Amino acid sequence: MRSAFPARPHRTLRARAHTLSLGERTVVMAILNCTPDSFSDGGRHEAPTRALERLEQFVDEGADWVDVGGESTRPNAPPVPWEEEWQRIAPVLEQAARGYPLPISVDTTKSEVAERALDLGASILNDVSGLRFDPRLADLAAESGAALILMHMRGNPRTMQISPEYHDVTEDVASFLERSIAQAQARGVTDEQIVIDPGIGFGKTAEHNFRLLAELPHLSRSGRPILVGASRKSFLGKSLGLEVDQRREGSLAAHVAAVLGGAHIVRAHDVRETVRAVRIADEILRAALDEA
Numbered sequence: 001m002r003s004a005f006p007a008r009p010h011r012t013l014r015a016r017a018h019t020l021s022l023g024e025r026t027v028v029m030a031i032l033n034c035t036p037d038s039f040s041d042g043g044r045h046e047a048p049t050r051a052l053e054r055l056e057q058f059v060d061e062g063a064d065w066v067d068v069g070g071e072s073t074r075p076n077a078p079p080v081p082w083e084e085e086w087q088r089i090a091p092v093l094e095q096a097a098r099g100y101p102l103p104i105s106v107d108t109t110k111s112e113v114a115e116r117a118l119d120l121g122a123s124i125l126n127d128v129s130g131l132r133f134d135p136r137l138a139d140l141a142a143e144s145g146a147a148l149i150l151m152h153m154r155g156n157p158r159t160m161q162i163s164p165e166y167h168d169v170t171e172d173v174a175s176f177l178e179r180s181i182a183q184a185q186a187r188g189v190t191d192e193q194i195v196i197d198p199g200i201g202f203g204k205t206a207e208h209n210f211r212l213l214a215e216l217p218h219l220s221r222s223g224r225p226i227l228v229g230a231s232r233k234s235f236l237g238k239s240l241g242l243e244v245d246q247r248r249e250g251s252l253a254a255h256v257a258a259v260l261g262g263a264h265i266v267r268a269h270d271v272r273e274t275v276r277a278v279r280i281a282d283e284i285l286r287a288a289l290d291e292a
């Protein structure tokens with residue numbers, strides 16, 4: 001074996017009516033934040049018409065699914081009551097329910113929001129707390145057949161960046177995710193519904209984030225699908241000395257590295273560019289497999 005890259009396991013992800021084949025090519029998850037305060041696109045898609053235009057663009061740009069969020073989880077973000085979070089995303093989900101072709105995930109830690117989103121046809125629950133804030137999300141996934149993303153976060157958005165420390169960041173995150181998976185399974189979620197995510201930027205220093213990316217193959221002890229969301233995050237800005245609107249190339253580099261390290265899914269703001277970049281990474285992985 002001469003390739004520098006580990007083989008990316010092929011997996012099936014079940015998400016209600018959708019079955020996604022993971023591993024052959026990278027899945028690009030487009031970000032649609034319907035919030036006034038998200039760190040990079042806050043306020044841009046708040047008005048439903050703007051959000052709907054963006055949904056259409058995502059299809060043209062080659063997105064595989066769309067992640068809709070109504071609460072910012074940036075460091076120090078204030079918590080939002082579920083009713084307000086729901087008001088922000090409901091118009092988008094209502095519109096998507098009228099024949100939008102891509103699967104929709106809802107980025108929420110609250111079962112009240114998730115339940116309503118599932119009623120409007122969402123097929124993936126994206127829980128950035130890894131079931132720590134509201135374990136009922138796992139019951140909803142089990143009952144509905146929705147896929148469930150379990151992400152690692154240290155503390156909560158108000159506390160997560162206060163002196164983050166780990167014994168061994170990759171080991172600690174992997175153990176946390178194993179516990180979240182066990183919790184999901186105990187509530188009836190099947191293996192084919194689960195995706196794990198190291199939570200880039202959620203309670204980590206820049207060094208922790210780079211280490212997690214470098215050690216991605218060690219994150220999934222059982223070859224589970226991995227999602228990585230590095231898009232425009234501050235560790236890139238710190239490294240390059242660039243503000244949030246100047247981090248596109250850094251985001252692409254981080255996502256390509258993640259794919260070569262075994263990520264099945266990347267979460268991105270700049271969809272067109274990300275699709276192009278990860279297709280090249282996919283070709284490199286394919287060449288590695290041919291050679292093996």
Ligand code: HH2
Nearest residue numbers: 033038039072073074151197199200229
């Ligand atoms: N990152 C953010 C939000 N949700 N979900 C997953 N699974 N993985 C991530 O890395 C992730 C996530 C933060 O980014 P963004 O949505 O752009 O900002 P904000 O939380 O300020 O809305």
